[in-house]
Amino acid sequence: MNSKEDSLFPFLNQMKGTILTDPSSLSGQSFDIVIVGGGLTGAVAASRLSANSAKKILLVEAGRDSRNDDKIKSFSAYTQAFGDNKYDWDFKTEPQPLSNNKQYPMHQGKGLGGSTSINGGAFTLPPASQIDALGELGNDGWSWDTLKQYNIKFQNYKQPTADQVNKLKVKVDASAHGTNGPVTIGFSDQMYLGPQEDLFIQAQKEAFNAPAFVDLGTGNAGGGSGMIPQYTIPDSGAQRLRVSSATAYLTEDVEKRSNLVILTKTRATKILYASGSHGDAQASGVQLQSGKDGQKYKVNAKNVIVAAGAIRTPVFLEQSGIGDKSIVSGLGVTSRVDLPGVGRNLCEQQKNNVNSGKATQDLGAQSGSPSSAISLNTINQIMKGNSSDVRSYIESNIDQWAQQAVDAGASASKDGLVSQYKLMVKGIFEEQWPVSETFFITLGDSFMQQMWALLSFSRGYVHATSSNTWDAPKLNPRYWSAPIDMDIQVAANRGARRIFNTNAMKSDLQSAESMPGYDKIPQTSDQGDYNQWRDYILNGFESVWHPIGTAAMMPRNLGGVVDSQFKVYGTSNIFVIDSSILPMQLSTHLSSTLYAIAERAADILGKL
Template structure:
């Protein structure tokens, strides 16, 4: 049998586009996913068990980075889900959107108004079924703007809502942030996230369970005969038509994959068929490179015969960077309480199973998205921006791995980012309240106490790295080098983020709960001391983008605005890798939007 659409990777983008294409019953759609169906695991469906147990170990690619020269040569972990639903089975379910100006910048960079906030909002709305906050949730700070959400029960897919439990320190922190000048958010998904508020979650509010991409786009359609989903199979390469080597345009005829017994099989495309690569920002460039598409020098060094020289495959990689300030707190109702008292933890889990309440019913996220004016004195930020402008071409060239077209593309990204910064519209940091310890020190190595953490996440980094294969073996891990902190503006902003987190912990009313700082620690006073500490601890925020960027070809792009890989006739990319530069938001809602948009483009074609 042959398929009209073969989707590599049953994750966030992949299941979205696959499921929508299968709505046309004349299409035969095949999804090939490396991991299992994990929807039945309680670490997946219970909101408060995020980041625990099997879901976070065996169902995680846990990519390791190359030693990061700006971070004391540390090797960091970049998490990514390996199961049906992809990263949405292990993510924190926070479901905001980035700012309007950043989506508009995708359109500007690509000279295409169909990739702007106004044009994309219908696809954001189409992807979701939003449950407005109930009275209890509203009393705890949840707000929403009706116009920006989707409510269509038959069309929408991802269930979005608010949790059944709120930690008391979250409310205190939001009040503190407003006292420090943050506006109150009417809705963190409305395209103006410079504010503080309670973010919606990808959560089924009716029964308080996670709604992953599998819950949204697969489970309701699992029995549909034209929608075939194979789990525990790893795609090893795309197969090209025989004439491919001689043509100027490559055409895929199918894909090759291996199962858990290492047996190799092929899936064949129909004559009108397409391959859709949705293996994630690290996984998708790996598939293209294993298939001979990429920088010929890198491919040959890895033992792969080039089929198409597309030198920017795997380049332009960027990621958000996570840091923390932790204080001891006099509040006893924290996530630490679950670790400190296992009987209490069991009671709370029983409570969740009984009536969907208690600490495990929370995916707690009060977010404050900072503008430069919240973080810096104006003169200080202008000085940093002037320096960045003066060195713009130098860094763009340095990060482009010798590719002048990509240097041009990165330079254009920088010009937009810096100009938005000057207007206070690029949002450099997410601050969020964690009702418990969040940081680099293991449970056994820290004082057995209750903590309040302020996470501070670098949201608009200028550093760019790369990910490439170094072996022809499809099972070998790629070399992942996000080049964290390679740009000095990233360093300055992350240091400022810690100072803002500290200020929040010690400002009223949150200060009433403050019992002294644990990390970074009061001995880290100066910027240089904070920077030094951060170099030893910052982590990936698992929001990597850009490795197969949607950009014009002469700006180093890999896909066009129809998500088609340059130089191929029937291979598209539908996942976070096409996002050209890091945006100021958690990514899943934007990846669902890309999946919806991709299905629309393909159906129109």
């Protein structure tokens, strides 16, 4: 930035290149945009919006700058940050009645980069028609075609090596990928160290007639298996360096911009409003606090962008007076916008494992090597010959499940949820959207298949429990409340057993199922009794930690919270851009789509 530009913001220029941790130094300062949350979408927005040197941007993150911490910087440390409150919000669910009232952790990244700093880093994109479905829900201008340019924009895609192409037949459609974006995606040289990944792909073909993937970045995901890249530096060896939204977008050059301030270890506690305003609620600033008993400070803002994630965003909105009036008033907060969809429509996935015994071959695996062989299976594959009956069953129960969600406080609109369900049914049965994913993971001298139903019909909720931002939210995913979710999970588990029984697995690896094993679930012509599989799943499942939907982009009368331009209904200058805007789950790992959504949001909101 030149001296003329520096002179525009003398106070901010003093902070150039510094990540702050003390909000007192910002008290009373004014910004064009305050971004609440420095995770995936917040980091993208801060980087892109601050490229306009005439705009003053403040990025507020509750966690720390952990990019160089040992638990964060390398994928070899994956899972070590879970439960560590320096890096993980580690939310807890309400007791879940189908699991003997067990409470489950909901791991969500805390710190610059958010969950991209603690996740598994898998790169996939959803079927094109799933993005088209966002438009069909009443969001004008949303489709695969309109998002495709942003998919390309964020990517710095590294082609697989000749050896990787040769050994595992990795195929890439170069036209689907960008090579000049900030986010590096590549095939780690620590991948593919044994024969088992290729044998898993062969087993998928044998069991389900599932073809090998061509490229999961093309919008043609479904009904296949193959190897996927990660958000990693390909030639970083055993370190397997992580690429997060913070490492990719908040680079040294970005941090040095004199019009950008990054404030960490500080929570935005609520939105402040312009006094005497009429009509739509108008934000005038944000209140900040760096500790539960710390002093509160005010910064002024022309616009507020909320990017705090599907759990924190609705809580922040409610504590700012935006949400169901009865819930907001119950917190002792003045209601600013009566918006019943806030915190409702929570949609999450669940996973569990089926394990093998010791393999007879050397698997060539090293501890912490990537689990990058996956399958994405359709309803026709995992429910062979039964899919038409399954469709009839779902369609006959849509109305009942939607009403039950409304009655439980998990949906603001029966009609809105029914409209989601109908699009899901169309996609599952006519577009062949994948309904289950399996990760094939090597465990030393054995391996496991980790399955989850991708397109949850169950809906839950998350709400603030007080006006105090430091109090834990009430989080209830209502796991398995729509029975079809369990039906699909059982089918996926039976499918895993079928994989272990293929010639590819039995003849070459000679490794039988060890968990649950035939002693616990005896073999039948259906690959085991349904009720026994159900009990096994309920006793061993966990969240996938992909929550969405709690500030859904949908028409307001259908339970929506934001419009197609990310603006919160009933406000003039408050926006939400994170995973909470997705009304339905996608057949993908969310990060890739969220990068594209954040890039699109930055383009739209850059006009503010």
